[in-house]
Amino acid sequence: MRVFRDNGLTIVLIGLFAVSIIGQWIAGWHVEMEDARRHGQAVLSLGAYTLSPQFLSSVFENWESEFLQMAAYVVLTAVLVQRGSAESKDPDSPPRDVDLDIQANKPGAPAILKWGSFWRAFYARSLGLALGLLFILSFIIHWTQSARVAAQEALAHGEKPVATMAYLTDSQLWFESFQNWQSEFLSTAVLVLLSIFLRQRESPESKGVAAPHRQTGE
Structure with a gap:
């Protein structure tokens, strides 16, 4: 496919970025939930975690x-x-x-x-x-x-x-x-x-x- 042949490097790198940041997002949310439970704090939803500091x-x-x-x-x-x-x-x-x-x-x-x-x-x-x-x-x-x-x-x-x-x-x-x-x-x-x-x-x-x-x- 011509579009991929001409833009394959960018497409693959953006794809790898997307996979990586989604992995960080999900894994970070689980870490935050575990930390909140240990301290008896309210657990953030995934949406709230997305905008969290x-x-x-x-x-x-x-x-x-x-x-x-x-x-x-x-x-x-x-x-x-x-x-x-x-x-x-x-x-x-x-x-x-x-x-x-x-x-x-x-x-x-x-x-x-x-x-x-x-x-x-x-x-x-x-x-x-x-x-x-x-x-x-x-x-x-x-x-x-x-x-x-x-x-x-x-x-x-x-x-x-x-x-x-x-x-x-x-x-x-x-x-x-x-x-x-x-x-x-x-x-x-x-x-x-x-x-x-x-x-x-x-x-x-x-x-x-x-x-x-x-x-x-x-």
Whole structure:
């Protein structure tokens, strides 16, 4: 089927995402029910759990780290190189995106490139900006929902809850963030380095199987 042939990567990845988040949703609900029963609290329905700070905080805690990783990767690979890596541009190749005002006239070039220098500059950085914005939005939701979880736990123990703004400096929030950030940056660095010496046949994330180790880029 042509639609799957042309869009198979996105379709499969979205499918895997759907299976994974549904699994997190159902499993998290069961964990929350067990915790409520142990403490003699009311059990949330599945619908109520969907909008609960416990679920939203855990979801956006992970999304935040993923979008940070991708934003950093897109921006850093624009200015830094790793000789021999399939994940790096070749430092010996000429710049690809010069004279965009001229390239705007190429057949199939995005129409926004003809709107003027401001829009060309904006569009030339739009991927990094979009990923950065998604990171910021995810972090804000993680922060506010994690603050609600902390407030609920404080009230349950007869303690004074921390205000949302004050929670921004709470060690729990940053522990949750850094434990995810470090793994994302490590996995990216490992991919960059392993792609120098190892191959995956037909993958655009790998050099050709017979390519020299020193070859940089695909």
